[in-house]
Amino acid sequence: MSDFETLTPVRKTNDGEISLWEIMAVLVRRRGTVVVFTLFVSALAAVYALVQPLTYTTSAAFRPQGSEQGGNSQLAALAGQLGVNVGGGVADEASPQFYQELLVSREILTSVSDEPFAVHEVGILKLKDLLEIDEDSEALRDEEVLEWLRTEAVSVSTSRETGTVTVSVKTEWPDLSVKIAEELLTEVALFNMDTRQSQAASERVFIETRVEEAEANLEEAEGNLRSFLETNRQWENSPMLTFQHDGLRREVGLRQSVLTTMVQSYEQARITEVRDTPVITVLQSPFFPPLNDPRRLVFMTVLGAMIGGMIGIMLAFVSEAIRRPRTGDPARAEFEESWDAAVRGVPLLGDRGD
Numbered sequence: 310m311s312d313f314e315t316l317t318p319v320r321k322t323n324d325g326e327i328s329l330w331e332i333m334a335v336l337v338r339r340r341g342t343v344v345v346f347t348l349f350v351s352a353l354a355a356v357y358a359l360v361q362p363l364t365y366t367t368s369a370a371f372r373p374q375g376s377e378q379g380g381n382s383q384l385a386a387l388a389g390q391l392g393v394n395v396g397g398g399v400a401d402e403a404s405p406q407f408y409q410e411l412l413v414s415r416e417i418l419t420s421v422s423d424e425p426f427a428v429h430e431v432g433i434l435k436l437k438d439l440l441e442i443d444e445d446s447e448a449l450r451d452e453e454v455l456e457w458l459r460t461e462a463v464s465v466s467t468s469r470e471t472g473t474v475t476v477s478v479k480t481e482w483p484d485l486s487v488k489i490a491e492e493l494l495t496e497v498a499l500f501n502m503d504t505r506q507s508q509a510a511s512e513r514v515f516i517e518t519r520v521e522e523a524e525a526n527l528e529e530a531e532g533n534l535r536s537f538l539e540t541n542r543q544w545e546n547s548p549m550l551t552f553q554h555d556g557l558r559r560e561v562g563l564r565q566s567v568l569t570t571m572v573q574s575y576e577q578a579r580i581t582e583v584r585d586t587p588v589i590t591v592l593q594s595p596f597f598p599p600l601n602d603p604r605r606l607v608f609m610t611v612l613g614a615m616i617g618g619m620i621g622i623m624l625a626f627v628s629e630a631i632r633r634p635r636t637g638d639p640a641r642a643e644f645e646e647s648w649d650a651a652v653r654g655v656p657l658l659g660d661r662g663d
Contacts, residue, residue: 335629342621342628347617348617350613350616350617354610358610359604364601365480365482365598367595368476368490368593369476369491369593370473370476370592371408371473372472372590372592374589374590405467405468405474408467408589409465409474412476412497416500418455419451419455420492420496422437426485426489436454436457436458437454440454462478462479463476473592476490476494478493484597486595487595487596491595497589498589501588502588509578509579510582512578513575513578516571516574516578517575520568523567526564526567527561530560530561530563533560534558534560537553
């Protein structure tokens with residue numbers, strides 16, 4: 310090793326900190342290492358971006374409707390008067406956050422994965438066949454499809470200000486992206502309709518029983534009032550009888566009010582049970598993407614250059630620290646000799662600026 314190539318240890322300033330000039334000197338001496346790793350990793354990142362398959366993204370937006378809250382609130386108030394708690398989850402089920410979780414739920418995604426899709430130049434296939442998923446069993450193939458839909462193909466976002474739910478679908482086929490988005494909207498609408506009709510059926514059965522009880526209670530109250538009038542024909546002249554009469558009349562009026570409200574709720578539940586109108590308003594239907602998604606080649610290349618540069622700088626300082634003058638430690642001397650022999654086999658890593 311020539312005198313010009315002799316390395317000096319990194320000197321420290323008086324306050325114990327490493328001098329900036331010494332750091333710059335190390336980077337200059339080891340510039341080959343930094344440059345090689347920067348170019349190598351950035352090239353790998355660029356190649357990775359280029360070999361990725363083209364993808365096409367479409368999106369759809371809808372807003373949940375809360376039209377059922379009025380009828381259910383009336384039912385909840387009525388049930389509360391009767392000492393029955395029917396719950397209050399209607400508002401939560403109409404929130405955008407509910408639909409955000411619903412769209413990536415297993416039930417919805419399983420329905421989508423089981424649907425055959427007609428893809429241009431490919432044919433009519435299910436997703437597990439279209440993606441050519443190879444597993445030991447059909448159950449594992451189905452799980453792979455669900456994971457692909459949840460993590461790669463489907464993404465959902467919500468807006469607190471407008472209450473809008475936006476679902477985006479990204480696949481390698483533009484028509485498949487559109488069809489999956491359409492199928493997701495269809496499954497959400499069917500889920501809403503089935504849930505609403507099932508809830509309405511349960512409410513109808515509950516209210517139907519309560520209507521029968523309310524009719525019986527009204528007949529009993531009317532019977533008590535009728536018996537009182539038959540027994541006390543001159544009740545107006547007695548303050549006590551007047552008080553009893555007014556109480557019986559109030560009881561009849563209350564039973565009539567309860568029965569009227571229950572009958573109205575019963576009719577509303579019957580209507581809701583057979584109603585097939587959607588409870589979401591589609592603001593934007595899925596559109597056919599005219600262009601593929603950007604590959605982000607520049608971003609990936611710059612990111613790779615940054616990562617490669619950091620790796621090169623770290624290796625430069627590690628190599629510089631190892632190649633400092635020996636301190637008399639035999640073990641360190643043996644390690645440094647082994648390192649020198651290894652570095653000489655890679656010319657660019659041994660570049661010290663001469």
